[in-house]
Amino acid sequence: xxxxxxxxxxxxxxDVQGLCTWFHTRRGVVKAVDGVSLRVxxxxxxxxxxxxxxxxxxxxxxxxxxxxxPGRIRADRLHFDGRDLQTLSANDYRALRGRDMAMIxxxxxxxxxxxxxxxxxxxETVQAHESVSRRAARARSIDMLTKVGIPAPAERLTVYxxxxxxxxxxxxxxAIALLNxxxxxxxxxPTTALDVTIxxxxxxxxxxxxxxxxxxxxxxxxxxAIVSGLADRLAVMYAGRIVETAPTAEIVRGAxxxxxxxxxxxxxxxxxxxxxxxxxxxxxxSPLNMPKGCPxxxxxxxxxxxxxxxxxxxxVAPAHGVSCWHRGVEA
Amino acid sequence: xxxxxxxxxxxxxxxxxESMLRLFAEQFLASKLAVLGMILLALCLCLAIFAPWIAxxxxxxxxxxxxxxxxxPPGSVSGDGAMMHWLGTDGQARDxxxxxxxxxxxxxxxxxxxxxxxxxxxxxxxxxSAYFGGRTEALLMRIVDIQLSFPAIxxxxxxxxxxxxxxxxxxxxxxxxxxxxxxxxxxxxxIVERNKEYVQAARCxxxxxxxxxxxxxxxxxIPPLMVIATIDLAHAIALEATLSFLGVGVPVTxxxxxxxxxxxxxxxxSGTYWIAFFPGIALALVVVAINLxxxxxxxxxxxxxxx
Amino acid sequence: xxxxxxAALYMIGDPVLMLASPEAGDAERELIRQSFGLDLPxxxxxxIFLNKVFVHLDFGKSFLTGEPAIGLILDRMPATLELxxxxxxxxxxxxxxxxxxxxxxPESFGARSVMTGSVLGFSLPNFxxxxxxxxxxxxxxxxxxxxxxxxxxAFGPIQLSIFSWAGWRSLILPVAxxxxxxCALIVRVxxxxxxxxLPQDYIKFARARGLSEARxxxxxxxxxxxxxxxxxxxxxxxxVFAFAVVTESVFSWPGMGKLLIDSIITLDRxxxxxxxxxxxxxxxxxxxxxxxxxxxxxxxVQSKARA
Numbered sequence: 016x017x018x019x020x021x022x023x024x025x026x027x028x029x030d031v032q033g034l035c036t037w038f039h040t041r042r043g044v045v046k047a048v049d050g051v052s053l054r055v056x057x058x059x060x061x062x063x064x065x066x067x068x069x070x071x072x073x074x075x076x077x078x079x080x081x082x083x084x085p086g087r088i089r090a091d092r093l094h095f096d097g098r099d100l101q102t103l104s105a106n107d108y109r110a111l112r113g114r115d116m117a118m119i120x121x122x123x124x125x126x127x128x129x130x131x132x133x134x135x136x137x138x139e140t141v142q143a144h145e146s147v148s149r150r151a152a153r154a155r156s157i158d159m160l161t162k163v164g165i166p167a168p169a170e171r172l173t174v175y176x177x178x179x180x181x182x183x184x185x186x187x188x189x190a191i192a193l194l195n196x197x198x199x200x201x202x203x204x205p206t207t208a209l210d211v212t213i214x215x216x217x218x219x220x221x222x223x224x225x226x227x228x229x230x231x232x233x234x235x236x237x238x239x240a241i242v243s244g245l246a247d248r249l250a251v252m253y254a255g256r257i258v259e260t261a262p263t264a265e266i267v268r269g270a271x272x273x274x275x276x277x278x279x280x281x282x283x284x285x286x287x288x289x290x291x292x293x294x295x296x297x298x299x300x301s302p303l304n305m306p307k308g309c310p311x312x313x314x315x316x317x318x319x320x321x322x323x324x325x326x327x328x329x330x331v332a333p334a335h336g337v338s339c340w341h342r343g344v345e346a
Numbered sequence: 347x348x349x350x351x352x353x354x355x356x357x358x359x360x361x362x363x364e365s366m367l368r369l370f371a372e373q374f375l376a377s378k379l380a381v382l383g384m385i386l387l388a389l390c391l392c393l394a395i396f397a398p399w400i401a402x403x404x405x406x407x408x409x410x411x412x413x414x415x416x417x418x419p420p421g422s423v424s425g426d427g428a429m430m431h432w433l434g435t436d437g438q439a440r441d442x443x444x445x446x447x448x449x450x451x452x453x454x455x456x457x458x459x460x461x462x463x464x465x466x467x468x469x470x471x472x473x474x475s476a477y478f479g480g481r482t483e484a485l486l487m488r489i490v491d492i493q494l495s496f497p498a499i500x501x502x503x504x505x506x507x508x509x510x511x512x513x514x515x516x517x518x519x520x521x522x523x524x525x526x527x528x529x530x531x532x533x534x535x536x537i538v539e540r541n542k543e544y545v546q547a548a549r550c551x552x553x554x555x556x557x558x559x560x561x562x563x564x565x566x567x568i569p570p571l572m573v574i575a576t577i578d579l580a581h582a583i584a585l586e587a588t589l590s591f592l593g594v595g596v597p598v599t600x601x602x603x604x605x606x607x608x609x610x611x612x613x614x615x616s617g618t619y620w621i622a623f624f625p626g627i628a629l630a631l632v633v634v635a636i637n638l639x640x641x642x643x644x645x646x647x648x649x650x651x652x653x
Numbered sequence: 654x655x656x657x658x659x660a661a662l663y664m665i666g667d668p669v670l671m672l673a674s675p676e677a678g679d680a681e682r683e684l685i686r687q688s689f690g691l692d693l694p695x696x697x698x699x700x701i702f703l704n705k706v707f708v709h710l711d712f713g714k715s716f717l718t719g720e721p722a723i724g725l726i727l728d729r730m731p732a733t734l735e736l737x738x739x740x741x742x743x744x745x746x747x748x749x750x751x752x753x754x755x756x757x758x759p760e761s762f763g764a765r766s767v768m769t770g771s772v773l774g775f776s777l778p779n780f781x782x783x784x785x786x787x788x789x790x791x792x793x794x795x796x797x798x799x800x801x802x803x804x805x806x807a808f809g810p811i812q813l814s815i816f817s818w819a820g821w822r823s824l825i826l827p828v829a830x831x832x833x834x835x836c837a838l839i840v841r842v843x844x845x846x847x848x849x850x851l852p853q854d855y856i857k858f859a860r861a862r863g864l865s866e867a868r869x870x871x872x873x874x875x876x877x878x879x880x881x882x883x884x885x886x887x888x889x890x891x892x893v894f895a896f897a898v899v900t901e902s903v904f905s906w907p908g909m910g911k912l913l914i915d916s917i918i919t920l921d922r923x924x925x926x927x928x929x930x931x932x933x934x935x936x937x938x939x940x941x942x943x944x945x946x947x948x949x950x951x952x953x954v955q956s957k958a959r960a
Binding site: 076079081083109110111112113114117118120122125126127128129130131139140143144175177188191 | 852853854855857858859860861862863864865866868872873876877880950951952953
Binding site: 622 | 769772773775776777778779780781784785787788792793799892895896898899902913914917918920925936
């Protein structure tokens, strides 16, 4: 894996530099995403990890250009599949969504329209991007439902979403995302709302299908334990920024940012059994009232007066970048 | 209230109440339309209260009317040159402007009295049924449901056809029509309050149910009831006007705005528009002003309810 | 529930006093009493009445014309039917798009204007709107007649006036009068439903699938907001149909509502009672129809009903 400043962007499926999504509200500007940089290769699985409120979901919606009013998206660089997304017209972006870039949502109970049959919702997804017959679209839907492990797919097609369980609905949502063989799928905590057993199955199937179809995947989650078994590379997000990014193995072995340490340490393992689990003190700062400089300094045990200065994002090893004044492997 | 009760009350501290009031005022003033409505309403109230002093003519004093002055268009001077009829005169030579001021008076009195009475009766019925539940509640709410399934105008029409004409009778009919709205809203609000801890605490202090109901629960039910009362006031005024227009409302001797419009309606066909038009404008101004205030109040006081 | 209504109606006042002229002697009154069977005790009158209504579908004869009350009402029904249907159709066709627009861009100037307009629409009394329309379009512009119904043509067993231009000319003003108020209501319901539906995940997911905006709004949004809209529009249709009293009076429209108000004023009780019974039956039927449509629109209700 080669990664340096000189790499041409053609190598990257998704190349995002300095992504900012700000909400201009009456009470002030909420900087939900404030300078996120991400790169994803063809077929790569990236885990985007952060607490709730860290801006990871908004990052996903920003890439899809689905941020609600009064949100504004701005980036130094926003390239996908060799195209500059910031120059796309509304209709071009629409054509891109669901065909090249798909998304899976967190709560399967809410993502399917309750008043339309599963069939309708799948066929319209195909027909929005290709002029194929209803029959062909239906056949492709059945095929995809089989792939995501739904028994008796032809019957499932004719029912309404409320007849199906949460796990089943999430599989259908995944099947819908895969329908047009996208190049990238953004999965926003797709297993959080499900039972643990179903979580495992879905995790496994999504990973398998992405590998088979060569689809890149951004898996957004707050659960570092889940994603470290799945992703090729991890990006840790805090208060609207990426604080550390590295291949999964490297994070597990040698995380450099204090926040990543904290996350790692709060995963229960066999060693920590019976002991008090580590806990990062405090909570995420309000986006209306961010501390100056490093946003983590108010909760950080390494913080010094220097942290009032904005930390620089630096590469400490190939493909391993950290944004911290006091980085280090030792906790 | 006793000192112990004071502690029970949520938001009981004077400072907190004051700041809530200020917050409310700030929110209210944020809407220009609502402020406009409030100003218009205040203006109408002043005109109605001071009508005998403002009106250039007493429209009920037959002696001052000169039949030669009838149906004068707006801006005419009366035959004896004594006064200017800014809004013209009607078929009996009454000054339309003066008639509107007096009509406004009757309309507002009917509206205010009927809404106050309906508020008192409805709130009592609603609170009692919420507090006691069981059969009392089932019976009262059944009556409310039945009544609300019939439109107000119809119930009032049937009642008035039996009661006959008269300002007092119109008020009875309006109260009979409107108490149900208050009863339903009061019950809804009171059921929520009944289950809150301060009520449980008040019960533990074995206060009488009247005291719990009126001193503890009722004050917390006032906001939604105020919204209903405002909107109902407009509704009552419009309803009274409609009934009078249809000929079953106030008698000819005490013409409200609706009666004035009804009187002018027959002249309108021949192009003598002002006799009905100006009272119509006055009626619309009052009703719209109240509704603008009410609409905004609803936005502030119960934001969940959007319709 | 309907039994309660009749009973209440029968207990109000002595119909003989309404029937006989004030000069009539006791003997004359007694004669009237007997000829209508009013000398019997109340419960017997009621039983006879119920027997007639439900066994023979006989609602009694009009005191005024001597014709069967039910016939009188049914004769007038088509006129009201076309008035109510046309008005509701216009209200929905105009109200739903405006409501969606106001829901999509709640902060825009257009949406604010629509919402202020809707406050005007439902706060202005119905007869007032009719009056102003008559004044502008009939009296000054002479575009439409001020009242009455245009030429009718038979459509099956009923007479409708919607087949000719002249018929529409008479129809358009009363239709507009009713439509204004109902449109205001539909706008508010639609806006509230849209605002509730838009932030839902399934709308965002529909966009994330790359569906066109037309499909997202026209299918995904519309199918969900139709549920509350159909409920409200259906119930309102019933109200308009049964109680177009005011509009029909203003425009001398020969419908059921005009008949009702005439009957109330002339104290023709059998007609009033028959009207009320028919109305209750009609409203119950309509409720049923709305429930059925609701089940078709919302698949979640279906499975609950089946379970």
